[in-house]
Amino acid sequence: MENGLSSTGDIKLDQAINQWLQFDKNPQTVALVHGLVKEGAVGELRRCFGSRMEFGTAGLRAAMGPGISCMNDLTIIQTTQGFCKYLEHCFGEGLKERGVVVGFDARAHPPSGGSSKHFASLAAAVFTSRGVPVHLFCDITPTPFVPFTVSHLGLCAGIMVTASHNPKQDNGYKVYWENGAQIVPPHDKGISVAIEANLEPWPESWDTTSHSPLLKDPYQDIHTEYYRTIQQHCHHREINKSSEVKIVHTSVHGVGHTFVQSAFKAFDLRPPYAVEEQKDPDPEFPTVQYPNPEEGEGVLTLSFALAEREGASVVLANDPDADRLAIAEKQKGGQWRVFSGNELGALLGWWVYQCWKQTNPDQSTVKAVYMLASTVSSKILRAIALKEGFHFEETLTGFKWMGNRARELLDQHKIVLFAFEEAIGYMCSSALLNKPPGEVIRAMFDRLRHYGNQDQEAVSYPRQCGGVPITAVRDLTTGYDSNQTDNKAVLPTSTSSQMITFTFSNGGVATMRTSGTEPKIKYYTELCAAPGNSDVKGLQKELDDLVDAIIEDFFQPMKNNLLPKPE
Incomplete structure (x- = not known):
């Protein structure tokens, strides 16, 4: 040098x-x-x-550190400058009239001087330098506060600086549009182009010390209004007041403790016991290997211990930015059962609908009621909808899709009661709307598209797995759907992610996709029994055998051939 x-x-x-x-x-x-x-x-x-971090519908998420591939002061400034320019293009002078909101979690990376709070201050400085009002939270907040603020104050957009449940070295930048939902195409591409065109920092973008009159702190107002809003969904306050159920809550070293305590108070429930070792925000996440309650029992060990000491029968766990929820219940035999996201989606969806029925005796309005779930989530809400008469819709994976579809329905004067995805994410009120090598991922999924066929030009999906015939294939990466007469998928497709769904002759459904945030290929399986078949153990074995065959036939050969061998 x-x-x-x-x-x-x-x-x-x-x-x-x-x-x-x-x-x-x-x-x-x-x-x-x-x-x-x-x-x-x-x-x-x-x-x-x-390579520069790719800005997509989920915003950004990467390790903190120096360089254009990482989350740091400069990439935050460059991203925000592009986002600001794009908003100016979309809203014109309306951006300066309405403004934006910026929130943050408690993540920090001392070696690079990066932290969510500092990144949020830099993002705010970029906007105020262009004359845009910014509602910058003075302290950590759960992620749902940001979209709520966008809707409550009628803002143009929102930014939440968080890496959610990712490992401690990561941080992220979630973007919300004026409808209170995360962005969907074409906004992601438009923002990405604007970022590339505005890489040189504007002189005022580094200035986080000025006390601009354009900066406002929405913390107290939003804290009050948020809980006032969710109180409308408390249907059995008197039962809550007298409930003897003891509950343990963990925020897994994230932002959730204060806000969950406030939510219990808003519903007149006795406060949950807090897991002391995990109650306060700690960017080191010292008691867990991964701060993700979706991992199940490993993250809940301290919660179970506290529950045993206090005689509690229910455990609640938030991820670090408090927009996901895991639940476990102590069974009669003394064992703890951690519910899956699909099980909780079924329970919550049923409960929300029953509460709606009690307060809406005129059932003629049921045809205006909707529930949503992602394509990889259980279809149990569809079964309930068929029986009860309301509508059920599938969306692509991610709350950005459910949030945007919910907003479309609300604008059509429909009633959106509930939405969920199997990754322990739930919307119970419409008011609150490092990866595996890329070539390995592509090769694994390309093998499924050219199964048993060396000619990479000819598409040939598997016809059976484990001896069970495949009756339908839907590929939302390429836009293929064998169930449609023209073989074109009805749901939106995305070439930037991998997702294939197989339907089997025995009633099984299996979806394989790449994780958007973690080094995983995820798969989701379900088996719908034929009418009259009540052999639960037999059906479970049939599903287990199918899962084993999928792993063995579809992925194991490519994993053995392509992944690096241990030295």
Whole structure:
């Protein structure tokens, strides 16, 4: 490195590093980059500068650290400048009249000087430098507060700085549109283009110390209004007041403790016992390997211990940004049962509908009622809908799709009672709307599209698995659906993610997709029994055998051939 410039032998890499050193004003990330260049750590430099984080419908999510591949002060500024420019294009002067909201969780990364709170302050500085009012929360909030604020105050957009349940080194940048839902195409592409066109920091974008009159703190107002709003969904307050049920709650070192306590108070429930070791925010997440309650018992060990001491029979667990919920119940034999997302979706959906029926004796309005679920979630709400007469709809995976569809229905004067996805995410009120190598993922799914066929031009999906014939295939990556007369999928498709659903002759349904946030390929299976078949054990074995066959036939050969071998 001469005169502060990098020379790694890779022209494109050197250009990215040198531009970074010109733009970055964070002394910690600058020092980290200088150190890597001095050490000649080309591999690490490529990891940090090889490609810019891709802005998608879920916003951004990556490790904190230096470089265009990571979450840091400069990439936050660049992202927000692009987002601001895109909003100016969409709303014109309305952006300066209505403004945006910015919230954050408790994540931090001392080596790079990054934290969710600091990133939020930088994002706010970008907007105020363009004359845009910003409602910047003064303290940590759960993610649902941001979309609620967008809707409650009639804002143009919202930003939540959080990596949700990702590992401690990660952070993220979630974006909400004026309808209170996360963005969907084409906004993601428009924002991405605007980011690339606005990489050089504006002079005022670094200034988080100014006390701009455009900055407002919505914390107290939103805290009051949020709980006032959810109180409308408390249907049995007198029962709550006298309930003897003891409940344990863990926020898994995240933001949830204070807000869950307030929610219990709003519903006149006795406060839950808090898991002391996990009650307060801690960006190190010291008591869990992964701060994700979807992982089940491993995350709930301390909760079960507290429940045993206090005689509690129910455990609730939020993820670190408090927009997911896991529930466990102590069974008669003394064992704890952790409910799956599909089981909770069924229970909550049924409960919400029963409460609606009690308060709406005129059943003629049932045809205006809707419930939603993602394509990989259980279809049990469809069965309830067929019996009760309300509507059930599927959407693509992710609450961005359910939130946007819910808003469309509400604008049509429909009633959206409930939405859920199997990844322990639920919407009980319409008022509150590092990966595996890319080539490995593509190869695994391409094998399913050319099964038993070496000709990569000819599509040939599997015809059976484990001896069970496949009767239908839906591929929402390519847009293929054999159930349609023209073989074209009805649901929206996305070439940036992988998702294939197989329907089997025995009533089984299996969906395989890539995780949007974690190093996983996820699969979801369900078996619908024929009428009159009540052999639960036999059906469970049939489903288990099918799952084993899917793993063995569909994925195991490619996993063995493509994943790196341990040294």
